[in-house]
Amino acid sequence: MIWLLLFHLAASAALMAVGDRLGRWSFAVAGAPMSVSAAVALEATITRRRVVDTYQWVEGLDLTMAVRLDAFTSLLLLLVSGIGVLICVYAAGYFAAGTVGVGRFAATLLAFSTAMAGLVVADTAWTLFVFWELTSITSFLLVGHKRTDAGARIAARRALVITASGGLALLAGFVALLDVAPGARLSELESVSGGWATAAAVLILVAAATKSAQVPFHVWLPGAMAAPTPVSAYLHSATMVKAGVVLVAVASPALGETGVWTPLGVAFGATSMIWGAVGALRQVDAKLIMAWGTVSQLGLMIALLSIGSAKATFAAVAIVVAHALFKAALFMVVGEIDVRTGTRDINELHGLRRSMPVAFVVTVIASASMAGVPPLLGFPAKEAAVEAALGLQGGERAVMLAIIIGGSILTVAYTTRFVLGVFGPSTDHSAGHSTAVAPARPMMAAPSVVLALATLGGFAALGWVTGIVRGASVVLDSKAEVYSLLRWPGLTDAFLISVGIVLVGAVVGTALAARLTGPAPRTLGADGVDTAIDQVVVLARIVAARVQHGSLPGYVLTIVGTAALAASPFLWSFDLGPVYGWDNLGQGVLAVFVAAAAIAATRVRTRLGAALVLGAIGFAVTGLFVAHGAPDLVLTQLLVETVVVVGFVVGLGRLTTTFPRIGGLWLSSRLAVSALAAGATAVALVASSGRLGMSPPANSVTHRLTEEAVDEGGGKNIVNVVLTDVRALDxxxxxxxLVVVAVGILALTRTRPDEGPEFEPDAEPDLVQPESDVLVVST
Amino acid sequence: MIARRSPIVQLGVRAATTLALVFAVFAFFAGHNRPGGGFAAGLLLGAVLVLRTVAGLSQPLRPVPTLAAGGIIAAVVALLPMVWGDVALDQFEVETTLPLLGKVKSGTALLFDLGVTAIVVGLVVALLEGFGAEQLAGPQGRDE
Structure with missing residues (x-):
């Protein structure tokens, strides 16, 4: 299994390198690993094979990468990879020949597919987390694919900030979860409770809500429609937004018993289902209708999974499958309409029934499946959801029934409005018979036809689909074994409710289709998120300007002052007892010389004089080392002094010969910090020398170093053996x-003043939303 | 400019170069058993290279390739033992008898030290040339 992910990654890296030369053929390369994954997943789904593959990264830290293929994960992998292959075909038709950046796009798409495949098969928390973050990053790159488009960049940034914040919540949630359920594989998590479990439940649900675009974190999803349509069809309908659903499904067995799990999950799901459907009703851009619809459908899945009953879990898995098929198909059709007519506005589109018959049939099938009309896969899935709600007790039953019925009516309504608006006759009779269309693009139509056929075939082969869905649900909840998807349930309550939903929804949709023709409202909250992000950037600039003020003496003062403060803990262990004058008289003489020279250094007015005095101090300190008998230190100190002298030779010529006169506050603060630093150094020295006079204990590492230096390190100079062998990693x-420091120095010194800084904060107005007045911070 | 004004500097630096080179090589190899080592050798070499630039005796060393070479040597020596399953930075020693020098013992630690030397040379050169050693030597740089 791990080899499969590596294969994906290698192909993605190769595409990144040469993709642009391949043009649209890069989608063939991208599709190849996905096909292999899909084949592996299909084989595992059919044979019910269970594979676990692990790679231990760090022994003892429990950092193990583990992936598993069981009935649940292989079904998800099949969806991710299978739809991925179709998306590759679709994208090859979507991009015109010679489009710039197609190779990059294909490579990123494949990288995303890798991340998503890894996410669904992950079996340890850390594996899942890493792939979770990778999906956020690749999604960011894909949403912002049109990098010259300011709107796309803002949307990508918003998506990244929201989903990456969710990633942080997920990290915290996993830490809390693994504190109470330590080291367990995700597939072996046991039910936990208590304070940490509650915290984990909240954090993990929030993470799932950000990824699955649940209200109030949904604001990034409509914006993400700025991405090319293959991305919307793949990431924002069929796969990535399902990551939150997968997370809830995986964490449910462990956290389902905590008090907050069900209420919070249902609250996210219920508000999203209703608000998403309302949003879809108000949009006029066909792609945005689909995006809001996705928010709504994901809400249903999250709500069903967090209920925790086996029947609800079963229904949720069925809806995941049905939704992936019909929503990807609908997005593909919308993209095709966009490419062939040049618009996605349902007020401008009309009469496409005749001019785009294939798209029309696909849309009808997919929409009917979404609305829950037989004989399509969406029907038994929605039936299962209604049955699951009917099977609950008390308040849960009322809430779930209300949101499923209410949400489904709205779903049917916006679906009806979409189909009528795009394919039906014009409401405005002065306009032409139908919108003009460009020639057909078979590569775009074919994948959506495949998905529509799958939606039909899923209903025809419902027994087979039931087996797969049941197998997947049993992994999550062993009690799900008894449920089935029914082709004809009989005149049950659930069936009557479904019929009612479709009829009421159709009427509402038709009625609203004529009325809702005005421009769509802006996404509530999206501007707020952008404003917040912009404000953080402004704040960062202000803070950076204050902290990085560019005054070298200021920096030195800050560093020395901090170091002095850091020495303050030594005050507690201050003890003058073991302090004595000198070992031999030479040390005393040299010490007096050093002190005198140090005082002189503060008195000299010329820089050359200061350099000389400092050199004298350095060599006197070398003398101290000689007197103490530390030849290694002597050599190093001598060489450092030599380098410093060369530095002065080079540098002094560029400075004024005398120090500038300073006074007032600046002088007194310098004196204060210097005094503080001197005191701190003295205290720290005395405190640390308190241990002198004691010989190291018998088992001390000092003895071992002396003994083993020659045998193990191959040298008699312990200091160097320590440096190059014992602590060579240090x-x-x-x-x-040192390399980093050198690179930093080069970067600083090679920027000549006349070149000017490469980055000017004010020179990026294209990152600012035109109508936003927040980033006007020209200083 | 200093160089053209002062033949003393040129002569002094030339004499110092030979001395410093000999001592750096000595310090590098002596390091394992006596004071010295890669760091000391690097400091010395770096200082003398900058002095030569200041005196206009040679073109300035380009620090980036030196730094890169040092980093690569150190990293390769560090990671290579992992290839055959040992822990990182595991030592590998050779003992042989050479003409003139007699019995010589050395290990991969010496190679690792070589990487350290290169990095220190690069750092010293980058640091001191940041002060403008190149300009000091005059616009034409080398003026022998």
Whole structure:
């Protein structure tokens, strides 16, 4: 299984490198790994094979990558990869020949598919988290694919901020969950309760809600429609937005018993189902209708899964399958209409029934499935949901029935309005017979036809579909074994309710189709999110301007002051007891010399004089090391002093010969910090030397170092053996720091003043939404 | 400019170069058993290279390739043992007898130290040239 993900990744990297040369053929390359995944998933679905594959990354830290293929995950993998293949075909038709950036698009799409495949098969919390974040990032890249389009960039940023915040909630939630259910595989989680479990339940539900665009986190999804339609059809209907649903399904066995899980999950689901459907009714852009509809449908899935009854879980899995098929098909049709007519506005579109017959038939099938009309896969799925709601007790039953009936009526209504608006006759008789259309694009039509056939075939082969859905549900809840999807349930309550839903919805939809012709309202809250993001950027600039003020003495003062404060804990262990004058007289003489030179250094007026005095101090300190008998320190100190001298030789010529005169507050704050630093250093030295005089204990590492330096490290110089062998990893880290410092120095010094900074904060107005007045912060 | 004004500097730096090179090589190899080592050798080499630039004796060393080479050497030595399943940075020692030098013992730690040296040289050069050593040598740089 892991090899499959690696194969995906390798193909994606290869496409990233050469994709642009392949043009639209890159979709063939992208489709290949997805086809393999789909085949593996199909085989596992049919044979009911269970595969677990693990790779231990860090032993002892429980950082293990584990993926599993069971009835549930293989079904999801089949949807992700199977629809992915169709999307690749579709995208090859969507992009015109010679479009720039097609290779990049295909590579990112494949990378997303990798992340999504990894997410659905993940079997440890960390595996799931990593792939979860990868879907956020790849989704960001795909939404912002048209990178010159300011609207797309803002939408991508909004989507990233919301879903990545959800990722943080997920991380916190997993930490809390693994605190009470430690180390368990996701498939073996056991029911937990208590404070941490409650916290985990809330955080994980919030994470799921951000990803699955649940109210109030849904605001990113309509904006994400700025992406090319293949992305909308793949990520924002069939796959990525289902990640939250998958998460709720996976975490449900562990957290379903916590008091908050069901109420919070149902609250997210119920508000989203209703508000999403209302939103869909108010839109005039066909793609936005579909996006809001997705919010609504995902709400139903989340609500059903968080109820926790086996029947509801079964219904949710059935809806996941049916929704993936019909919603992807509808998005594909909308994209085809967009490409062939140049508009997605249902007020401008009319009469496409004759000019786009294939799209019309596909739309009717997919819409009817979405509305829950037989003989299509959506019908038994929605029946199962109504049955599940009827099977509940008390308040849960009332709430679930209300949202399923209310939400479904609205769903039928917006579906009717969409179909009538696009394919029906014009409401405005002065306009032409039907909207003009460009020639057919078979590559775009074919995948949607396949999905429509699958929707039909799913109903025809309902027994087979039932088996798969049941198998998947049993993984989540073993009691789901007894349920079936029924082709003809008989005149049950649920059936009568379904008939009522379709009839009322159709009437409402037809009535509203004529009335709702005005422009659509802006997404409530979306501007707020953008404003908040912009404000954070403004705040960051203000803070950066204050902290990075550019005054070198200021920086030095800050650093020294902080170091002085850091030494303050030593005050508690301050003890003058073990302090003594010197080991030999030479040390005393040198110490006096160093002190005198240090005082002189503060008195000299010229820079050359200061450099000389500092050099004298350095060499006197070297002398101290000699007197103490530390040849390694002597050598290093000597060489450092040499380098400093060369530095002065080079640098002094560029400075004024005397120090500038300073006074007032600046001088006194410098003096204060210097005094503080001097005191702190003295305290720290005395405190740390308190341990002198004691010989190291017998089992101390000091002895082992002396003994093993020659045998293990191959050298007699312990200091160097420590550096290059015993603690070589530290040295490696340190030299990497040195490289980073060097790169930083080069970056700073190679920017000549006449070149000017490459980045000017004010020179990015295209990142600002035109109508927003927030980012006008020219300073 | 200093260079053209002062043949003393040029002569001094030339003499210092030889001395410094010999001492750097000595410090590098002696490091394992006596004071010295890659860090010390790097400091010395770096300082002398910058001095040569200041005196107009040679073109300035380009620090980036040096840094990159050092980083790659250190990282490869660190990670290579993992290829055959040992822990990272595991030492590998050779002992051989060379003419003139007699019995010589060395290990991969020496290679690792070489990486450290290169990085320190790169850092010192980057740091001091940041102060403008190149301009100091005059617009034509090398003026022998």
């Amino acid at each position: 040295t490696l880290g340190e030299v990497i720091v």
